[in-house]
Amino acid sequence: MTQFGTFVHAARRSLQAGDRRYSLRQVAKRISVEPSYLSKIERGQVAPPSEAATVRLAMELDQDPDVLLALGGKVSSDLQEVIRKRPRLFAQLIRELRDAPDHAVLRIVREVRDGDW
Amino acid sequence: MTQFGTFVHAARRSLQAGDRRYSLRQVAKRISVEPSYLSKIERGQVAPPSEAATVRLAMELDQDPDVLLALGGKVSSDLQEVIRKRPRLFAQLIRELRDAPDHAVLRIVREVRDGDW
DNA sequence: CGTCATGTGTCCTAAACACTACACACTCTC
DNA sequence: GAGAGTGTGTAGTGTTTAGGACACATGACG
Incomplete structure (x- = not known):
């Protein structure tokens, strides 16, 4: 559960090291969530975000969406659809x-x- | 969406034909939901029930749980877990x-x- | 005829989910 | 030393999920 936050925080920090466009606030803005929300996510103070937000975050941080979704306890809805059919x-x-x-x-x-x- | 209700209704009716223990009320009781709720489910007046209730219903009606879950727009959580790992x-x-x-x-x-x- | 069981209509609700809004303190940097 | 940018705390909100309670009308049947 806090796996998710830790992972996101690490990924962002590592990008931030070489590029100051990866501050929490700027990332939050680009993925369209409030900075305070992203902050809470990174510190595991709230549950992982919705599928849509998780995917945006994965893209932004150059991570595999399926992996990030998994850390958030979810399975991509397109995979679910394949199974449901x-x-x-x-x-x-x-x-x-x-x-x-x-x-x-x-x-x-x-x-x-x-x-x- | 109403696929689910129709399917459940048909399955129950077919069992009820030969065995009056399959009235809506009795089935509802055995799967631990209110009769009015099961009634609404069968007629598509409410969304399909939770995974747990869906599985109980599938068992009761002698149907494949994965199929019934799929009709309800869900994927069994044990399958999701396999994927998430x-x-x-x-x-x-x-x-x-x-x-x-x-x-x-x-x-x-x-x-x-x-x-x- | 009474009563038992059947299905359904209406109303209500307690949690969980997915966030926003806003204020605050700190830092850096020019 | 003023302004911009950084991360965080507190509080509150709209929506969805997953049903329960209870009364009602109808029909079967003994």
């Missing part, structure tokens, strides 16, 4: 892969990408 | 499979189940 199929697949090692999942991703159906 | 990996996989035909996905499921990693 074929729930039995994807539910089965995902549960099957729950305990598979990364490299096994990756192998499948590559297999699929090389489009062999 | 390895967001990049699963996000990539799922997006890759978005447009894959069912049989291709099924083939992968079988492959994985035959545990070849």
Whole structure:
């Protein structure tokens, strides 16, 4: 939960080191939230923001949106939509892969990408 | 949205035909919601219920919980958790499979189940 | 005929979610 | 030493979620 804030804070600080456009206030402004809100987010004083705000934040800080959403306890709604369209199929697949090692999942991703159906 | 209600109503009615324990009231009681609430759900007068209630309802009506959750616009939280634990990996996989035909996905499921990693 | 069960209408609500508004203290920098 | 910019504290707000309470009319049935 405070994972999210810590991560965001670290990412912003690291950018801020080399570019003063990454102050809390300026970042807040660019992602369209109040500075005080972003401050609270970074310090874990409030729950992670909505999906939309999280994605804007990820973009701004040059981070992977799916990772940031995950830290915020969420799953991108476009992924959810894919699952909802074929729930039995994807539910089965995902549960099957729950305990598979990364490299096994990756192998499948590559297999699929090389489009062999 | 009213897909959910229609589906539930149909499932319950079909069970009720052969067994009068499947009246709206009795089902409501067994899944621990107020009859008036279940009535509104079946007629799409309110949004689909929470994940927990949806799963109880699916069980009661002998339906696949993932399917019923999908009709309710939700994705089971245990699936979400799997994704959240390895967001990049699963996000990539799922997006890759978005447009894959069912049989291709099924083939992968079988492959994985035959545990070849 | 009484009563039991059925489905439904109306009203209400307690939390959670997702933020905004504004004031304050500190720092730097020109 | 004035102004600009920085981060933070307090308080409050609109919306959505997820239902509960209770009364009512209708119908079945013994």
